[in-house]
Amino acid sequence: MSKKEKKSFSLPSAYTVLLSITALIALATQFIPDITAAKFSDLVMAPINGLNEAIDIAIFVLLIGGFLGVTAKTGALDAGIGSVVKKLEGKELVLIPVLMFIFSLGGTSFGMAEETIAFAALVTTTMIVAGFDPLVSVATLILGSGSGVLGSTVNPFLVSTSIGALNGVGIEANQVIIIGTAVALWLSSLAISTYFVMSYAKKVKADKANSLLSDKEFNEAKEAFLGNKEEVIEFTGKRKIVLSLFALTFIVMVLGIIPWEEFGVTIFTKTDFLNGSSLGNWWFSELSMWFAIMSVIIGLVYGMKEQEIVSSFMNGAADMVGVALVIGVSKGISVIMSSTGLDNYVLNAASSMLTGMSPIIFVIVALIIYMILSFFIPSTSGLAGLSMPIFGPLAVSLGFAPEVIVSIFSAGSGIVNFVTPTSGVIMGALAIARVDFETWVKFVSKVIAAVFVSSAIILSIAMILL
Template sequence: MDNKQKKKKAFKLPTAYTVLLIITAIIAIVTHFIHEVVPASLADFVMAPINGLNDSISIAIFVLLIGGFLGITTKTGALDAGIGSVVSKLKGKELILIPVLMFIFSLGGTSFGMAEETIAFTALVTTTMIIAGFDPIVSVGTIILGAGCGVLGSTVNPFLVSVSIGSLNGAGIPVNQGVVIAVNAILWISSLLISIYFVMRYAKKVYENKNETILSNLEIQNANEAFIGNKSGEEEVIEFTKKRKIVLGLFAFTFVVMVLGIIPWEAFGITIFKRTDFLTGASLGNWWFSELGIWFVIMAIVIGLVYGMKEGEIVDSFIGGAADMVGVALVIGVSRGISVIMSTTGLDAYVLSKASSVLVGMSPIIFTVVAYLIYIALAFFIPSTSGLAGLSMPIFGPLAVSLGFRPEVIISIFSAGSGIINLVTPTSGVIMGTLAIAKVDYESWVKFVTKVLIAIFIASAIILSVAMMIVK
């Protein structure tokens, strides 16, 4: 190993939990210097992680149940055998996995705001990438940047586009959704192409020379132990038997149904799934984390039985898999605590009000860039796109109209601003959860993604500025 490459820096960021608690503490302290908000008490700070976990309990439970599902599936050996088969067929062409997967994830992001749901794919994608000859950063980049670029360029994502349009309509401002779709589609494709370039360039370097990884020895070791048992991937070949092929088919079917369950079909005028509520009480298209969680439990049991596992094996494997996700569930809760304390003290509304006043009297290009930066800052503290849309659009929309700007472009600015910061912010449960599963330190992710974010920011700022000037 190249000691220079692998040597840990003298300074290292603390763990995700500590980073998030420091941010929470800073926010609590700041509220004591702003008269317009309610100062956060010691109790508010102490209870923030628990309140955050309560606020995100459905997501946390969902993650634990996914862990149980993966525990049983992994026990069958089907994933290892299937991945080994795919990688062997792609020998020499492994890089093709990256753009294909990133495009698929981005489709989910732009269409229905796929974000937390990507956590379910992290273990599988990370295992695949490691065996293919890459490292966990490639996996994280494929998932986070893929889905994230889709959300950044949300075209019909109801949690961003529909909520924004609804909020503007409620303020008496009509919106042409066709304009929003057109501008955001350009944002989506441009940011995705930039991300694919950076991820593939890094992946190729790591594939050709393992010393090119930006991860530490400890991160590599932890990932190998978690995903390939600290083996090279060639020491043991697991036979891809007929029974394992059936299990892998059920595994894929589980995720197909998951995607069908969360796409809001009725919002798009599709009603063929209306009578699919017999299993969970909610029809496909209306599922959320409770329905998704029980679906994974059901399929975990089905997979265990099909493979011939005994009742005790099924239970033990499920519990073991869930146990592996406890840390992920906790970090999601702690990160959500930041949003909770912002909301409880009224700091979110205060920051929003002050930010909007800064934009008055600016030229179109300056307005666009500053509004973009403001939304990046706001989304750091309010990572929920639907929550930020509901809070900000009634303020920013009328302001833009009063200044002679189109409200559609404001939605695109919001989409780009919240989208780009949610690719890196530690206040996002998706970011911290995905990194925790992939065994990647937050510091390493920031090191990798910084150049990507700069390129996306420049491209998006140009696209938004042009849109602001030509959309009349």
């Protein structure tokens, strides 16, 4: 049996990993004073409560699956991808830096994370057809958008929430300084990530034996996204129209979730005729209906019958059930943390460790602390609201710039969100691409180490200069 067929060690499924983490956290609460100990019933209900809290994301994922099912039935995706790859023959690698940069723009500007799940199936299909493997697609999505979030410039869920939390305790933060530091973090992490992804992609392109995926993973992905079909699908005029509608769907999605009014843009204020919310104020409920509507429109434009549209939609949604459940189970971890008060306990304990440190040591330790905190509290806006009122005054009392604390938070949460199993984005994208979490960890470990070093250097320089 080959090495790729049988691994000496293999992690259990994503569900088992997440449930084990939830159980360990619940167990830890039994031995920590001053917090509420989790009951056995809390542990049992954590996955369901997590799914209740993440139900909007779960429905979003299911309806995206339905949308992709209808679009895939038309053959437009296969034909379009085939056409693009044919034109790029010999230059397929260019897809990686272009897509990673685009996704990073979304990350740094509006915190694009969960939204990348919508692109996972398309990017995975494209990368397989281009001669790469599903790991390349996952890396392109997660590291691309993740690099942007790590270097959040105007991301309202991280930057605006952090500044607001600091203002709440009487601390003024200069956003120009935050943006300057964030740009350095963003571009450095993007460059490092792109290098690793392209290097791996080249090796896989040259010889599939260089893939980190097992034969089982790769074959499952190939069957799921290509169906083991080798025939060339004609890129007809009708399919070109469908693909245009497909692209329009995602363009409107992006327009819908960018908080335009936060940036002083008011041209979309009267665009609430479709679902009651203007572009810029959409979230998962509005996005879900948008994908459902476009599924019907695409089906009708292509000439599909009603039963065919419904059947394709339901089959596509069925493919996403596992992804939706993973997202819910991962959310259960933060439910246990918040219901027991363990999140605040960890925050207070972490802040006490930072007192009396030199600027460089402070940066490194604070970065590690935020990585740990982000593991347990994946929500950037939630962690900002909890941590900034504690860490901001601490930094000021030590004579450090509060703006750097925001950047440390951004970098720390960004790094750990490259890999944390408590993130629905990570586990969801891996589930769609049929990539095991263990395989992802093997690939991303070196990226995380390199990004951590570069971020620590940038933040230390900022701490010394400001």
